[in-house]
Amino acid sequence: MDIIVCVKWIPDTSEADLAIDSGGKDIKKDTLDYDVNDWDRFAVEEAVQLKEKHGGTVTVVTVASEDAEEMLRESLARGADEAFHLCDEAFEASDGFATARILAQFIKNRPFDLILTGTLAEDDGGGQVGGMLAAMLGIPSSTLVSKIQGQDGKVTFQRELEGGLYEAVEMALPAVLSVATGLNEPRFVSIRAVRKVASIEIPVLGLGEVGLDGSQVGAEGSRIQIEKLFLPPEGEGAEIIKGSPEEAAARLAEILKEKGGIG
Amino acid sequence: MKKQIIVLAEHRKQQIRDTTWEAITAGRLLAEQLGAELSCVLLASSVGEMAEKIAKECPTVLAVEDPRFETFNSEAFIKALSAILADKGPYMLVMGNSNAVIDLAPGLSVALDAALATDCFGFEVQDGKPLALRQIYSYKVNALVSFKDAERIVVTLRGGSFSFTPSEAAAGKVEKIASPLGDEPLRKRFLSFVEAEKGDVDVASADIIVSVGRGIGDEPDMDVFQSLADAMGGVLACSRPIVDKNLLPKYHQVGTSGVEVKPKVYLALGISGAFQHVGGIKGNPLIIAVNKDARAPIFRVAQYGIVGDLNQVVPALEEKIKELKG
Secondary structure, eight states, X not given: OOEEEEEOEEEOOSSSOOOBOTTSSSBOOTTOOEEEOHHHHHHHXXXXXXXXXXXXXXXXXXXXXXXXXXXXXXXXXXXXXXXXXXXXXXXXXXXXXXXXXXXXXXXXXXXXXXXXXXXXXXXXXXXXXXXXXXXXXXXXXXXXXEEEEEETTEEEXXXXXXXXEEXXXXXXXXXXXXXXXXXXXXXXXXXXXXXXXXXXXXXXXXXXXXXXXXXXXXXXXXXXXXXXXXXXXXXXXXXXXOSOHHHHHHHHHHHHHHTTOOO | OOOEEEEEOOEETTEEOHHHHHHHHHHHHHHHHHTOEEEEEEEESOOHHXXXXXXTTSSEEEEEEOGGGSSOOHHHHHHHHHHHTTTOOSEEEEEEOOHHHHHHHHHHHHHHTOXXXXXXXXXXXXXXXXXXXXXXXXXXXXXXXXXXXXXXXXXXXXXXSSOOOOOXXXXXXXXXXXXXXXXXOOSEEEEEEEEOOOOSOOGGGOSEEEEEOGGGOSSOOHXXXXXXXXXXXXXXEEOHHHHHTTSSOGGGBBSTTSBOBOOSEEEEESOOOOHHHHTTBOSOOEEEEEESOTTOTHHHHOSEEEESOHHHHHXXXXXXXXXXXX
């Protein structure tokens, strides 16, 4: 099974202090650490596990800035065979639609059986690219996927519904599956493993090489655009208990006792 | 042509889901602000009772019957909706951001040549154009998003953002239309529903819950948290990253895709408060959050909070609780 995995390079904002930049349409990113989107790391691992089981190849592709090479190297060290870096200033500020268009243009003339992505990315939380990419390529897709099994030109899998319910689904290949986190245990990738793939060349393709023009990508090629960002007020709602950890814990214990939190 | 607000009704096992009522609520607001007509599309294997129920809340219900709409097969829904909406416009299609809709919205927006904003928690209208409010960057930053000059717009709604009140207007009409699906076989096929495994701990019925999230670190000592839960006479639960890391089994996971809980007290430790998690906490419990990030969204739903280090707060809290219990 030949698999293409689309991965995203995002700032880690989960525990960082965030501030809006002077333009008011993005956050200050210069002090943030970047990493592969967590959901996408599971997608790469799943692709490698499917390759180990069924044979075939794993190709990783990203639309990202130059420093994302590190993420592609990690993917190669994880077991991917090749990686492509779609990188151009014109790609910046692409929304989900424009990003899907760049990926579709790159993928459409390549042979593949399956495309894997994460279901969503933790920066914009859009969850758009997988399904849009599938529609642009004219193939079926699904999201929140786990328990993937491939055989005879089709895949079966489960997808998450709400309240602990899943649905089992069968789909003809080629297809796009956007995975759920937790569907596998991503292996540890050592620095030594990354060094071993240092000689693999990662082609970097710009706007013209992908085969698009400037009006189709970036802000111009996007269908939605951010007009304004703002931070919700800090601690809105919660009464913050001040003091040293011991003092705060003592006060919290009293609140718990008073409100029935100690059974 | 007059603008239209079209709501997609969601159902499972022949029951209308609450996301439909929330979408109708948002649809009413948008219709009023944009001077648009409101209608609802229901695709189901049997529309009868569900269509009547929706018509009580919506002026027009387009009802389409086909056995292939029994479950939310995204391929069948995208094909059918793009045929049904082909000659309509300008319009805004409004759906809940449920796990069923997540599967079909992106592909549908491409098929409709429409602009898509997912997981919206509010809307504004400026110069007759709608703008959507979303949350980005780990749900810590609010974004006001425009659709440029799109004539066709698709939006999905964050669960719980639009609370429904029944309409007092006269019931609307149900228009049945023939299924636009041809005989061509679908490439995607529903096989069965699968229930998640049940465990030895039932967080769904617990009154006191201690819940842990990503903020407890990569290699946490789970005994510390279990011990606190024991001292409080409660059970230990968690958010998704904890299950993903195999630190607790899935039946401990609180959230829309995990277990729905209705405790009296919910102590959230190192939980950021993403809506997928908070959406699983029902019944307005007392929520107390401990997190080192003062901007964690959990503090917006908690009544009390401590901004601090769990390694210091948790042992101190257990000690104080034991003292109070004597």
